[in-house]
Amino acid sequence: MSANRIISYAFALLICAMGIGFGSSAFAAAAPAAGDGLYSEKGTATCVQCHNEAPATDILKTPHAMKGDAHAPGGQKGCESCHGPSNSHAAGFAAGKPALPAVVFNGPNASPIEVRNGACLTCHQDAKRMNWHDSQHKNANLACVSCHTLHAAKDPVMVRTTQAAKCFTCHAQQRAESFQFSHHPMREGKVICADCHNPHGSAGPKLLKEFTVNQTCYTCHADKRGPMLWEHQPVRENCLNCHTPHGSNEARLMKERMNFMCSTCHSATGNNSGGAFGGAHALVGNLQGSATFSSALANNRTCLNCHSQVHGSNNPGGTFFFR
Ligand code: HEC
Ligand code: HEC
Ligand code: HEC
Ligand code: HEC
Ligand code: HEC
Ligand code: HEC
Ligand code: HEC
Ligand code: HEC
Ligand code: HEC
Ligand code: HEC
Numbered sequence: 177m178s179a180n181r182i183i184s185y186a187f188a189l190l191i192c193a194m195g196i197g198f199g200s201s202a203f204a205a206a207a208p209a210a211g212d213g214l215y216s217e218k219g220t221a222t223c224v225q226c227h228n229e230a231p232a233t234d235i236l237k238t239p240h241a242m243k244g245d246a247h248a249p250g251g252q253k254g255c256e257s258c259h260g261p262s263n264s265h266a267a268g269f270a271a272g273k274p275a276l277p278a279v280v281f282n283g284p285n286a287s288p289i290e291v292r293n294g295a296c297l298t299c300h301q302d303a304k305r306m307n308w309h310d311s312q313h314k315n316a317n318l319a320c321v322s323c324h325t326l327h328a329a330k331d332p333v334m335v336r337t338t339q340a341a342k343c344f345t346c347h348a349q350q351r352a353e354s355f356q357f358s359h360h361p362m363r364e365g366k367v368i369c370a371d372c373h374n375p376h377g378s379a380g381p382k383l384l385k386e387f388t389v390n391q392t393c394y395t396c397h398a399d400k401r402g403p404m405l406w407e408h409q410p411v412r413e414n415c416l417n418c419h420t421p422h423g424s425n426e427a428r429l430m431k432e433r434m435n436f437m438c439s440t441c442h443s444a445t446g447n448n449s450g451g452a453f454g455g456a457h458a459l460v461g462n463l464q465g466s467a468t469f470s471s472a473l474a475n476n477r478t479c480l481n482c483h484s485q486v487h488g489s490n491n492p493g494g495t496f497f498f499r
Contacts (some may be wrong), residue, residue, distance in 0.1 A: 213278075214263040220254030222266050227255075231327040238329065247299065258295050258326070281321045289319050296320045307377030314377065323375065337365035343375075353423030358430070360422060371396070372421065389414055389421075404488030406495055410441065411487050435478040 216222040220241075224233065235241055240258075241250040249257030256262055260278025268275040279287050279295050286292065293314075297305070308314055313322075323333045323342055332338040340362045344351035350369075353359060360367040369375070372392050373383045386392040393415045394401045402412065410417040418437055419429045426433055432440070480486065485497040493499060 212264050213261050215253055215256050215261045216263040216266040219256060220250075223255040223259075223262075226266075226269075234327045234329055238326070238331075240326065257299075260295065281319070281326075289317060292319050292321065304374065305376040307374075307379055309377070311377030312383055313375060336368050339365070339368050339370060343369050350422050353420070356423035357425045358423065358427055360429070362422070367396075389416055400487050402488060404490055405492065406489045406497065408486060408488045408497060434480065438479045 227233070235255075239245070240248055241254075242248045243250045245251045249255070253261075256278075258279065258281075262277035264273075264275040265277040276285055279291055281287070281292050297308075325331050325333070333342045340351075340354065344354075354362050362368060370385075372385060374385045375383060378384055380387040380392075381389075384392045386395065390412070400411070400415075416431075418431055420431055421429070424430055430437055483497045485491070485494055485499060489495075489497050489499060491499045
């Protein structure tokens with residue numbers, strides 16, 4: 177405890193001994209037992225007598241402290257809107273019976289997880305947290321405070337440039353992916369985790385904000401939405417047939433090197449046509465083996481040299497995605 181704290185603590189004891197000050201006379205005579213459900217008489221003013229420095233006081237700089245907002249703790253029970261009725265804690269010290277606040281969020285004395293989360297959900301049980309109760313994060317026993325920091329002028333997980341770092345503390349694989357050659361600029365804060373995921377729960381897979389992968393991608397890549405005159409089936413089906421969402425060592429977030437990626441579905445023995453090594457390529461104008469074809473395949477754009485509109489085409493002549 178800092179010198180300041182000790183002084184204010186001592187001060188609290190002193191005013192208590194004199195039978196004056198907050199909480200009136202009652203708490204000096206008979207200190208209420210822990211968890212007696214009573215709020216301290218002067219709310220925040222009582223608490224900040226002892227908790228008079230950062231980080232405790234940082235909350236006073238946030239929307240939570242707004243006195244004018246009837247929905248905010250500041251407009252209700254102050255500190256105790258979150259920490260619960262804690263008169264026994266505030267007064268207990270003075271009476272020589274230290275007690276914990278009703279709700280402790282972190283550290284060795286942390287309250288049970290339902291109690292902690294319940295304190296937040298009394299106010300934040302809304303549309304965005306509709307699926308919290310069967311979310312992967314709830315099931316993994318995360319607390320709201322596993323991600324949120326309330327005693328900070330600005331909660332880092334709410335800031336675009338610092339959000340990913342918070343998620344990376346648990347999701348090391350996605351962190352590694354964010355350093356790969358091609359990646360959504362997540363560390364850079366341009367495309368953030370919460371652009372694609374709702375960490376509070378989702379009706380779709382993998383905590384995605386939308387019902388499907390493709391709908392999630394379309395929110396930014398609207399040009400890929402279609403419908404196209406000539407659809408490429410795997411594109412409509414799932415963008416992740418060819419791409420990875422976070423990062424890849426292949427260009428354009430590709431799952432595999434170009435040529436091989438197309439060949440996973442289009443091969444001489446595969447069922448979706450002959451690909452580059454048979455089928456039409458062998459038949460039409462004896463394409464395969466021609467100088468044009470070989471050099472086109474050797475080029476790093478490989479199949480894309482000819483089939484450039486791989487997401488589908490709106491050109492009347494775009495059957496084979498040439499244009
Ligand atoms: C008389 C001084 C005093 C008053 C008044 C006071 N506290 Fe405390 N509080 C302490 C001390 C001392 C500790 C334990 C040392 C520490 O964590 O700094 C503490 C600890 C806490 C903790 C952390 C508990 C833990 O175990 O991690 C919380 C949360 C807390 N107080 C909230 C409050 C709230 C809310 C109020 C107002 C209702 C309040 N305090 C009023 C002195 C006080
Ligand atoms: C909106 C809910 C909320 C309000 C209001 C609130 N707290 Fe907290 N408090 C928390 C959470 C959550 C934590 C855990 C650490 C964090 O998120 O910063 C915490 C942690 C603490 C701690 C322990 C320090 C630590 O990091 O372990 C103290 C002491 C404390 N609060 C005191 C207060 C006091 C005093 C007030 C009023 C001025 C207050 N709190 C208002 C939610 C709240
Ligand atoms: C008494 C009601 C109440 C309680 C309890 C409460 N909040 Fe809030 N919270 C609010 C209000 C009101 C706002 C401001 C909303 C706004 O401005 O749109 C807010 C804002 C927020 C924000 C957005 C802050 C920002 O920087 O924009 C976060 C995150 C948040 N609360 C998380 C929590 C968590 C986590 C807890 C539990 C530790 C909690 N709240 C407890 C009422 C509450
Ligand atoms: C896995 C991390 C994580 C957990 C756990 C988490 N949050 Fe959040 N929360 C976030 C992120 C990230 C944002 C920012 C969302 C955005 O930018 O759209 C956010 C935003 C918010 C906001 C403000 C914007 C909004 O969605 O209304 C509130 C309020 C909030 N969270 C409350 C809670 C509560 C209550 C809990 C516990 C039941 C909780 N959060 C648990 C990560 C988390
Ligand atoms: C305290 C650790 C922790 C933090 C912080 C955290 N997560 Fe998680 N997350 C988990 C755990 C544990 C799971 C469930 C187990 C798993 O699938 O890895 C999970 C699951 C997920 C899933 C679903 C995985 C699936 O298989 O369905 C997504 C998506 C996710 N987290 C995104 C995020 C985002 C985005 C953030 C930051 C806003 C975040 N997480 C912060 C621990 C965390
Ligand atoms: C551009 C959209 C997008 C962004 C941004 C994004 N994700 Fe994802 N994430 C996805 C998609 C889509 C999946 C589903 C992958 C699948 O089904 O194989 C996913 C899956 C996950 C999973 C589950 C992985 C698994 O193998 O099951 C975790 C964990 C995750 N993301 C965490 C994060 C974190 C942390 C961030 C921010 C650093 C983040 N994501 C940013 C789209 C995104
Ligand atoms: C929040 C907006 C947003 C969402 C949602 C989004 N993206 Fe992106 N995407 C971007 C931005 C911005 C870039 C450009 C990055 C750059 O210029 O470095 C990009 C780039 C790409 C690239 C090219 C990468 C490169 O290295 O050139 C691919 C491929 C891509 N996104 C696929 C997807 C897929 C698949 C999804 C769905 C899982 C998706 N995106 C969802 C914003 C988004
Ligand atoms: C059949 C494989 C395949 C599927 C499925 C696919 N893509 Fe692509 N995508 C590619 C290839 C190949 C490139 C590289 C094109 C180039 O370099 O000209 C690419 C490039 C991109 C780019 C960056 C260049 C550009 O055209 O803007 C974005 C963004 C993109 N894809 C988004 C998506 C989205 C969103 C989906 C799902 C709707 C999707 N892709 C589905 C193969 C695919
Ligand atoms: C996930 C499997 C898959 C991948 C990967 C894939 N395709 Fe396809 N492709 C298909 C299917 C399915 C069809 C429709 C086949 C049919 O109608 O017979 C198709 C059709 C085509 C057609 C012919 C269109 C037509 O009308 O006959 C071309 C050209 C094509 N793909 C090129 C590519 C290229 C180039 C790549 C690599 C960038 C690629 N495909 C990757 C599954 C895939
Ligand atoms: C030099 C240009 C060129 C390159 C490079 C090329 N193709 Fe083709 N592709 C064609 C032509 C021409 C057709 C036949 C169009 C027609 O029948 O009119 C064709 C047809 C196709 C078809 C559909 C016809 C069928 O066989 O059923 C698929 C699938 C296809 N190519 C896949 C690929 C893949 C995968 C690659 C890369 C490994 C590739 N192509 C590289 C020119 C090319």
